[in-house]
Amino acid sequence: MKHTTITGPAYEDATRTVAERVEDLLGRMTLEEKAGQMFHAVSLGGADVDHKTQRLVTDGLLSHFNVHQLPDARTAARWHNKIQELAAGTRLGIPITLSTDPRHAFAENQGASFAAGFFSAWPEPLGMAALRDPETVRRFADTARQEYLAVGLRAALHPTVDLATEPRWARQYSGFGQDPELTGKLAAAYLDGFQGHLVGSRSVACMTKHFPGGGPQKDGEDPHFPYGREQVYTGGRFEDHLLPFRDALAAGTSAIMPYYGMPVGLSRNGEAIEEVGFGFNRQIITGLLRNELGYDGVVCTDWGLLHDLNVFGMDLPARAWGVEHISVEDRVVKVIEAGCDQFGGESCPELVVELVKTGRISPKRIDESVRRLLRVKFELGLFENRHVDEDAAAALVGNPQFREEGLKAQSRSVVVLNTSDDVLPITSSTRVYLEGMSPAAIQSSVTIAKTPLEADLAIVRLDAPYEPRNDLFLEASFHAGSLEFDDTVTSRLQELSSHVPVVLVINLDRPAILTPLEPYCSAILATFGVSDEALTRVLTGTEVPEGRLPFELPRSTEAVLQTDSDVPGGTPDPLYAYGHGLRSLREPAV
Template sequence: MKIKATIILLLLTGLTFAQKAKKGKPVAIAPKEIFVAELIAKMTLEEKLGQLNLPTSGDIVTGQANSSNIAKKIEEGKVGGLFNIKSVQKIKEVQKVAVEKSRLKIPLLFGMDVIHGYETTFPIPLGLSCTWDMNLIKRSAQIAAQEASADGINWTFSPMVDISRDPRWGRVSEGSGEDPYLGSQIAKAMVTGYQGDDLNKSNTILSCVKHFALYGAPEGGRDYNTVDMSKIRMYNDYLPPYKAAVDAGTASVMASFNEIDGVPATGNKWLLTDLLRKQWGFKGFVVTDYTGINEMTDHGMGDLQTVSALALNAGVEMDMVGEGFLTTLKKSLEEGKVSISQIDNAVRLILNAKYDLGLFHDPYKYCDANRAKTEIFTSSNRSEARKIAAQSLVLLKNENQILPLKKTGTIAVIGPLAEAKENMAGTWSVATKQENSVSLLAGIKSEVGASAQILYAKGSNLDYDAAFEERATMFGKTLHRDNRTNEELFSEALKIANQSDVIIAALGESAEMSGESSSRSNLEIPQMQKDLLKELLKTGKPVVLVLFNGRPLVITDESQTVPAILNVWFAGSEAGYAIADVLFGNENPSGKLTATFPRSVGQIPIYYNQKNTGRPLANKEGKFEKFRSNYLDVANEPLFPFGFGLSYTSFDYSNLSISSSQIKANEKLTVSVDVTNTGNFDGKEVVQLYIRDLVGSVTRPVKELKGFQKINLKKGDKQTVIFEISIEDLKFYNADLKHVAEVGEFEVFVGTNSDTTNKIKFNLVD
């Protein structure tokens, strides 16, 4: 073959793709299959294993790429990629080592946890999901890819699509909530946002869906803990977002830490080969989580050689940090525990990804210093982040229409989260420059200007316990603990509170109270802040609670005593501006919860699409009934249900109708409802459609989200919202794990949240 001969000639004569690129001459290379096959044929076993090795950048800093400890491994072809290194200058230095000093000149992948933005940071993923706007979510991923790629990054460990129904688990902040349908739509939006329609473009990057699988359901809500569930629950409730990401073309998948059916995901062949590749048709590569292979030893699966072979045989292609592949697979190959074809296949998938990114054509394609100067943290990106953040905020209570606030009089801003710009970006914001984030106080001052007087007091520390605060403010996200006595802090706060017309209380979690390894057993606001809030309420002044959080909190007391509550999550680098936009009415809040807020930790796990028992609670008031499935001490109902969120205006639903009372498998139904803005503000509403399958071969949930539309209505306007229902919306996995729709009666609910009782019926017939 002429093309084949050309590639061999290039490699043998030393006129490599890397050397040509160095001279500024883009390289015409063979089609991927031929090119990769020829390259693998030239590789030694050690070089092959090197492509499967993903260490962290460690000690590499500018000017030290050639002398760092990892440089020697790169020269020897023992590294396939690096992560946790940023900036064009550093990355170009390291890439030069790979493509100019290693024998085969194979470029490296450069990965980073670009979770919810790069330097322009968007709300934490849980907050982002509360926009219910797939265009905005996709746009956030596009901007993140644009900025990361401009700074040398070509691979992100995102999106995290783990379904979670237990807010004790800290990483609920990093996902999209409790619902598989909504989670699937968001997974698709994020993957397509990162990867675009062509990975050869310089502003797109590889996505990595994680954590495969079931990571969001650990026992006790404790991170990395055991997960154990039935296959039918997996397929119906937890697997759909992963599959949606695969169907959207995600380039890579990250294995999770937890076990599945008694075998850790990192070594689970059923999961990584039978399900992911054979059933779903995944064509990309699988990477472990940080030291995921090594940690199987503590799971009780054997020594490093044993678990490394287990991972390769299961379907893992790249080993993050642990170097089990690099150091043990040669011996396992000699002992017949793994095969050379398995190793070659893993290498092929890694090289395919590099080819798809265009790195063989130009290994420095992501090292454009001009892009780094002009495309990161731009005013336009920040403007979009501000608008997106405003739509993520959820108004939980607004008694007597306290909000929006007027820009007059004296406004007291009190609380440990008021002047805390280091916390605004939230957890997993590794590329954010915290000094550029905007605090709530700064945002309010900017918005109000000279129109009102702003008074500020910290009021309290995060909590009485200094050691707890230290654990909860890691990674440079300090709250600058105040060493004054509690009495002095309270006294200062009450002094300015009494001088004010309205009090904004900035309370809740610090950024690192949620996130990885931040599980909590108590989900209430820390006690010192609760005590401060009680004192502020005693003043008799109107209080607006601006609640910072990375998870659903138990705010039962606050919901009863505080007249207005705005849940702001951690809204990103533009948080202060976005929150002020909502507080003062520039933006009407439109966020809707994607995770249920419990009344008590004892209710957990709590989620809207539960199943009935044989003895469901019959009354609708939450009253206790003996010999029914309920608690002695608290109502079954959540404090705030899935899909809940208020607006400064009001919406009326009427004229729910359906095109037919029955449907066949090859037909579709339309459901329509009139939505009228009956309040005094223009506003956005998320119209939600739920379906209930009344009789099934297996028990079915009381409701399942199957559609939603976010509409914008001017005050007084009405819109007819139309949904289409097909057989696909009625399918579920039965006891044989077949995806089926069964004939029978269904109910359709359309309303403002999952508690809606506005329903109509139809039948699926043969």
């Protein structure tokens, strides 16, 4: 009797090369299935896969989702397994790639990052920059990688390597400060921790952003919003902002995300750069990134370039800066012609299908992008291991060792700006009056005073100032505008200091002008995502603060206005210079 060996399609054969599997799968795909790969949609997450996400998987044939709500590790793992089951039931069974914005620190902004919650909590990237230690960054990234893997998150929409050159810009907390070389070194360590030397089955694929550098925003406004669309290089420092991306490319970043910003008055190599958002900009994506820098990985746009939104009754225009006047279809064509592979935050593959059928986009060009996108899925081993273990996720994520390492990094990242009068460290006999800090975190280490008059010391925790805005969707989460504190804050510190020495602890998600506050403070500490528990360790001398400022602190608003937005540092006579940080709680500033 003759025996027939039955084999499955080549793309399901793990013994074949990634390139062979990609070509086999690509050759089996319909135009509709290819178009679905080119959209990276948002899914709400939660306990169950919502109806909209289900339709995008089964009808839209999407397989890349940026997930938001993850209540706990077990629920997150279960949700992941449910969406993978949906994908397994499609014609080709292409697995889902789940992505996320940063989740391991303290900033909560659904347009950019999520607070750690059940994950281990570490300092913001600015705090990592304050430590200037690539090994700490690598250890953080490896820990985050393990936690992501446990719940099925296989793509990180980070690191952010934008330079903090415009003091008023709202997104500085997610980057590594103002120095191009340090940012590049820390980005390489970050990528090594998440991806390894090569993207593989134990990697989380990273999307480095926001190419070619999102820091130099005109007047510090953010291009999520129409009034912040212009990106300026009046100091001629475009190459400084590009430098960290060169390091990220050398480290093998899996993907690149261009920013919303629209360059104004920019020229390179004698050629004027078109004044359109970078995601629409062929000179930047194809000319610079692909041709000049030799990058052949995935390019995914930032979220929402095509359609206007109305969420919870609030508007948010499409970030189609410079091409606001053209149709959605024309925007799709321009993004693809620019050299991008995927549309972030959008879910309209039918437009790509129609544009191919009408001859406006070639099938060959679609294949180029889908080939890159599929390659990452095979590199990650998603076809072989599409499910995760819910019990293992619950045991690993946020485990005591990871939490302790995160707490220690938080404490180490604190920057001592100034100290005098031997007010620190505090002891168990110190009577402490608190404002902005939870008594629960410190009460076992000191005596809590109910009023300043009963205290030996006042500890005041403040966030950096900003101008609240809430006219557009997401606007309230972006801390923009003035860097100056309200007069009531200065008056309160003055009043407290008339009764008791004041230790000011300021959380800097961007620089703040501390000049009016400084005379009333016996010590000033800067933090970049530090819990009360981690701060207590510093205040009591249990942990040594090692941080140095990742950006300078301007002396005044006038100084900020005198500085080019693209120049790292350089404000006249800063109150505290880049790199400032005392080595001891008892070391007075000179």
